[in-house]
Structures are given as C-alpha cells and as structure tokens.
Amino acid sequence: MSLKSICTLLAIASAVAPAVVSASGAPSTPQPSALLDTMHTELNRAMDSLGKGDQQPHPYFISYEVADASSLNLVAQYGAIVTTSQGHRRVADVQVRIGSPALDNTHGDHRTSALTTINLPLTDDKEAIARSLWFATNRGYGKALDGYLKVKTETQVRAKEEDASPDFSVEKPTDSEAKAVAPLTADVEAWKTRLREISASFKPYKNIFFNYVALTASSETDYFTSSEGTRIANPYTTARLVVVARARADDGMDLFRVETFEADALDHLPDQKAVLEKLTALAKNLEALRTAPVTQPFNGPAILSGRASAVFFHEVLGHRLEGQRQRGDEEGQTFTKSLGKPILPDFLSVVDDPTIAALHGIPLNGHYSYDDEGQPAQRVELIQDGVLKTFLMSRLPIASVSTSNGHGRAQTGRMPAGRQGNLIVSSTKSVNDAELRKMLIEEAKKQGKPYGLFFEDISSGFAVTTRRSPQAFQVIPLVVYRVYVDGRPDELVRGVSIVGTPQAALNRILATGDRQEIFNGECGAESGSVPVSAVAPAMLVSEIETQRQAQGTTRPPILPPPGMDEEVK
Known part of the structure; x- marks a missing residue:
C-alpha cells in the first residue's frame, strides 16, 4: 500500500x-x-x-x-x-x-x-x-x-x-x-x-x-x-x-x-x-x-509567502527526512544516501526543534517535552548550509543513525514513527518583500513570461514517499495572484495546485524574504495524526509547476439565503 x-x-x-x-x-x-x-x-x-x-x-x-x-x-x-x-x-x-x-x-x-x-x-x-x-x-x-x-x-x-x-x-x-x-x-x-x-x-x-x-x-x-x-x-x-x-x-x-x-x-x-x-x-x-479567473497550467517563477513556504518545506523536504523512510523495500529513500552532501542551496539551513513552545509570540503546535516513546524532545540540526546532517529518529534504527533523537511520535492507538515537530527554515540570503517582488519580475522577464505567481495562503498538501509511486508532492493554495511584468495590478486567480518532484523543486530556490512565518496544523501519516508546525521565510523559486484543480459541476445554491430574497432581481 x-x-x-x-x-x-x-x-x-x-x-x-x-x-x-x-x-x-x-x-x-x-x-x-x-x-x-x-x-x-x-x-x-x-x-x-x-x-x-x-x-x-x-x-x-x-x-x-x-x-x-x-x-x-x-x-x-x-x-x-x-x-x-x-x-x-x-x-x-x-x-x-x-x-x-x-x-x-x-x-x-x-x-x-x-x-x-x-x-x-x-x-x-x-x-x-x-x-x-x-x-x-x-x-x-x-x-x-x-x-x-x-x-x-x-x-x-x-x-x-x-x-x-x-x-x-x-x-x-x-x-x-x-x-x-x-x-x-x-x-x-x-x-x-x-x-x-x-x-x-x-x-x-x-x-x-x-x-x-x-x-x-x-x-x-x-x-x-x-x-x-x-x-x-x-x-x-x-x-x-x-x-x-x-x-x-x-x-x-x-x-x-x-x-x-x-x-x-x-x-x-x-x-x-x-x-x-x-x-x-x-x-x-x-x-x-x-x-476570479481560473488559472491555466503554469511553469515559471513564483514567490511563496512564509506560510506557503513553510508548508512546501514540510511536504517536500520534511517527510523525506523522517527516519523510517530510509529503510524498507517500499520506501523511495530520496535522501538516504545523501548524508554529508548538499541537498539545498547553501544559504538555507533546517532544524526540527520541538522544545520551542512559541516563536515571535505565536504558540507552536509541534511543541512537546517527551515523545511517545518516552524520549526527551531534542533540537535536531537536519541541514546546515544546504548539507544534510541527519534524520528525524524514533527508536527504529537505520543504517546511518542507531539511536532516537526524540521524534518518535504517534496518535493514541498507533505505533510511534519518526515525525516532524517544529520544522524551522533559516536563510542567509534574505531580502525585504519589495526586493523579493522585484526579483520575481526580473526572473519572469528573463524567462519570457508575462507574469510570475505569488502564493499568499495555503490549505494543505501531501507527499508520496514510496518507491512504487512517483516521488511527487502536491500543495493546495487558497490565495494566488498573478504578478505582471508590465506593471498591471496583481490579479487574483483560482483553481491552482502546485505539483512537482522534490529534488528538482528544492534546487530552484533563488532567495528568501527576511521574515519567518508560521504554519500550524495537523499531519496524518502511518503513525496517525499529530500536531506540527513549520516555520519559514517567503521564498523565490526560479520555476514552479502548477496544474488546475478539479472543476466541480454543482451550481451555487439556487435559492437565496433567508432574508435576502429582496436582492434577487
């Protein structure tokens, strides 16, 4: 399965x-x-x-x-x-x-x-x-x-x-x-x-x-x-x-x-x-x-806001750094053989630190003191300056890591597995929002695109990590704008879904914003649903692929809401 x-x-x-x-x-x-x-x-x-x-x-x-x-x-x-x-x-x-x-x-x-x-x-x-x-x-x-x-x-x-x-x-x-x-x-x-x-x-x-x-x-x-x-x-x-x-x-x-x-x-x-x-x-x-107009499939530059970027890292990277995904005949093992090697641009570092209860005054969902195997929560340096250092470990060893680092998590009624807690992305190549937007427009012009995309808010996503399926991810944005290179006002669009493969997507990050934003949510996987947080700055990518979401065929409600009949012409 x-x-x-x-x-x-x-x-x-x-x-x-x-x-x-x-x-x-x-x-x-x-x-x-x-x-x-x-x-x-x-x-x-x-x-x-x-x-x-x-x-x-x-x-x-x-x-x-x-x-x-x-x-x-x-x-x-x-x-x-x-x-x-x-x-x-x-x-x-x-x-x-x-x-x-x-x-x-x-x-x-x-x-x-x-x-x-x-x-x-x-x-x-x-x-x-x-x-x-x-x-x-x-x-x-x-x-x-x-x-x-x-x-x-x-x-x-x-x-x-x-x-x-x-x-x-x-x-x-x-x-x-x-x-x-x-x-x-x-x-x-x-x-x-x-x-x-x-x-x-x-x-x-x-x-x-x-x-x-x-x-x-x-x-x-x-x-x-x-x-x-x-x-x-x-x-x-x-x-x-x-x-x-x-x-x-x-x-x-x-x-x-x-x-x-x-x-x-x-x-x-x-x-x-x-x-x-x-x-x-x-x-x-x-x-x-x-x-808003329905967007068409797109392949070009984009900015993901901090929240969108956080979900992106959680889905595209975080799941592939969970320990149990590095062993077993079914797992794709995207980064299993990459310890000590660069897997991100050298200006990015990633940690998972469930010991942090709040950041910038905002509580973090992924905070805990002990994991579900009785191990103390630990700050884990996953990636330093783009180089992969280790994985998120439960008490299930893998060839490269033999002990837990306090990330054995599970919903009640499930066996613990290595899971994310508070995934935090930091950058040494950051600019303010105005400069990041300027870089987006310049990149779109260089590629001959009439616009780039700006992803403001995100709902959910999923990642497939098994080797019998394509090593792919999908992220579902809620609010997306076209940013035109000719100076026209940004245009709100709908029906967008971000898709791609992890290694290609991660290596197309050009720069980040200078403010971290927080995604709090629930993540479901083999050990059940657990609370998680992801923290990241906005990021500019040179190329992102989108596809159209399912259209739907049901009409909006025919009968107006009670009390609004007089508005019907």
Whole structure:
C-alpha cells in the first residue's frame, strides 16, 4: 500500500469528535502517583511473569502510555451552536516486544503487532486500572507471539534486506514526574456567545453558503512507564479556534478559506475584535475568488509567502527526512544516501526543534517535552548550509543513525514513527518583500513570461514517499495572484495546485524574504495524526509547476439565503 502523508491547517475531525463523558459529568483531578504507580507495578508484574514456565518466549520490552485528558468541544454554524461536549478520557497504549532489539515481532510489515489500546477507568481505582492493564497486556502478548512467529518465518524465506538495522534502539531510561495538570475549566456560556457571533458574521455575504466555527481545548497529562525504567508524567494544555467558510463559483468550482487561532490556553486566544477583523478580510477575499479567473497550467517563477513556504518545506523536504523512510523495500529513500552532501542551496539551513513552545509570540503546535516513546524532545540540526546532517529518529534504527533523537511520535492507538515537530527554515540570503517582488519580475522577464505567481495562503498538501509511486508532492493554495511584468495590478486567480518532484523543486530556490512565518496544523501519516508546525521565510523559486484543480459541476445554491430574497432581481 502506498503511503501518503497529508497535512492540513486544521484538524476538523478531531475538533468535533465527541468526548467520552464521565458518569458524574465532570472529570476528577488526576493523581500522578496513583495512576503512574499502578501502571509501573502492573508492568513489572507482567515482565516478571510472562513467558515463565510455559515454554513461551519472555518479552524483552513492555511499555504503558496513558493519555489522561479533559476536553471541551463547541461548534457553531449559521450563527447558532450545533455541537457541545465536555468530557474526560483515559486511554492506554500497551506495547509488548518479543525477541530482541536486533529482531522482534515488529519487524517489517508487523509493526502493529506490538500495540494494544484500551480505555482505562476515569477514577483512580487502582484495582480496576490494574485489571484493565492486565487484560490489555495479555491480549498484546498474544499478538506479539503471533507477530514474532511470522517474522521468524519470513526471515528464512525472503531475500536479504537492504538495511539490516535492528528493530529497536537501546536508550537510557528517563525519570521526570511533573505535577498533573488540573482539569479544564472554561466559561462555556461566554464561549458559546462568542462562537455564535463569529458564525453570524458571515450572514451579510450571500454567496458564502457554509460556515463552520469550532473551539477545542484540552488539559492533558501523558503518563509513560517502561520495563527499561522510564517513568514520566508530562502535563500540557492546548486551545484552538478554527473558522471555515465556503463558497462556489458560477462554473461549479468549490472555494474555501480557513483561519485558525492557536494558544496554550483558552484565555490566551485572540480577543473577539481581532478575530472578527481577520474574518471580515477572509469573507471579502472569498467573495472575490468567486469571480476570479481560473488559472491555466503554469511553469515559471513564483514567490511563496512564509506560510506557503513553510508548508512546501514540510511536504517536500520534511517527510523525506523522517527516519523510517530510509529503510524498507517500499520506501523511495530520496535522501538516504545523501548524508554529508548538499541537498539545498547553501544559504538555507533546517532544524526540527520541538522544545520551542512559541516563536515571535505565536504558540507552536509541534511543541512537546517527551515523545511517545518516552524520549526527551531534542533540537535536531537536519541541514546546515544546504548539507544534510541527519534524520528525524524514533527508536527504529537505520543504517546511518542507531539511536532516537526524540521524534518518535504517534496518535493514541498507533505505533510511534519518526515525525516532524517544529520544522524551522533559516536563510542567509534574505531580502525585504519589495526586493523579493522585484526579483520575481526580473526572473519572469528573463524567462519570457508575462507574469510570475505569488502564493499568499495555503490549505494543505501531501507527499508520496514510496518507491512504487512517483516521488511527487502536491500543495493546495487558497490565495494566488498573478504578478505582471508590465506593471498591471496583481490579479487574483483560482483553481491552482502546485505539483512537482522534490529534488528538482528544492534546487530552484533563488532567495528568501527576511521574515519567518508560521504554519500550524495537523499531519496524518502511518503513525496517525499529530500536531506540527513549520516555520519559514517567503521564498523565490526560479520555476514552479502548477496544474488546475478539479472543476466541480454543482451550481451555487439556487435559492437565496433567508432574508435576502429582496436582492434577487
């Protein structure tokens, strides 16, 4: 199966997913000692008992990870609240490995044989928690036995692998038990009033036929313990406001705009005035897009704004620097053999640093203190002056890197893999916006093009990294302008999709802007959906290829919105 990695500016699905509500209707205050102590005791009992006396192999590694979260979800449409939920959940991932770090039940296509997921009691009932973990561990041990048998059989009949690295790295245990975060508190009625006003702000725009406003907030403490001796309690809080508006052009093309507001707590989200000002500009732009001309396929110079550039680097480069993509018969391994070699222009450097919580006063989605394998988050220098230095590593080794660098990440219920956190691009060849625009026009003239393109805002993208498919990427812009070389005003266009192949695209960067901008979003890949950030300056590329997006055939709404009938002529 080919692997796609799809990233979006918002996680709408998670924003509206119903939370598990406790019987009392309110979460209890988590007690790290009770929950973590029970996890630790039951894990040690399992390690001491499994595989003894029944001639079955003894597990060499077991870990328990528990996400204990209280949450709030509110959704408004057309000026009214349509979804409201508050809840408390505890979910445990139990990982069991049989064999040895050199070869175990997770080898090759059997990664998921190590993992079992189960809901835990919401109260600190030690006996009930222990019973739940016992049940999940027994089930996980059975899965691991079956997986290990298949792995041993396959290693005898398959050809030698290109990368014979171990299946698990040896790491030092970590002990960091922070105080659990308090349950989420919020003035729910006040937030309902705000969301109703935000959603109602689109009513004057008759061509915006759909709007969606979602508020999500959570207070979560993640607990991790392993048979190696790691013991972690890691608290954090998040808040996000997502606004989506949709319209449709007369020719049937669907158009949408998205605005997201991120913070580490509800009280730190922007005030209502700032939100409404941004949404007014968004609505006017969406109305203008309806009548903008549809662009034709283009191959020429372009500027990507900082946000567009950030998505570009996340998709085109970041995914190909994730460790697991450097091994396996299915992976394209674009840069596997490029360590110590230039893969970017020498004025560009790239790091991934999940230890940074905010940049320029803006919270970063990809921040975390410990990854989902209990490893401390680390700043990783990926590319220095254009030269590739290393990869983003989980505890799955590769030929060139044998240990984790704190990037083993996963959604609850998935096996961790090397993933991006905060990908940050810096440049030593930067100019101001006016100079960058001047360079764009000069490059277009040199190529005999009537215009260059300016990509102002981006929605999403995907990257294909498997060798059975073309090593390609696609990025979906939302706001694109033609910048004419003859001095005509910039022209808004629609229906643009950026496509290309990574090595060609990365080597066409000519210069960058002098201000970094931030993309916050969710990224989905084999280890599930994880929060990410990408930070980059605007960049000028000598050549970028675009194609037309799907046209669509459905007409805009025939019946005008309620209250606007008098405007119909």
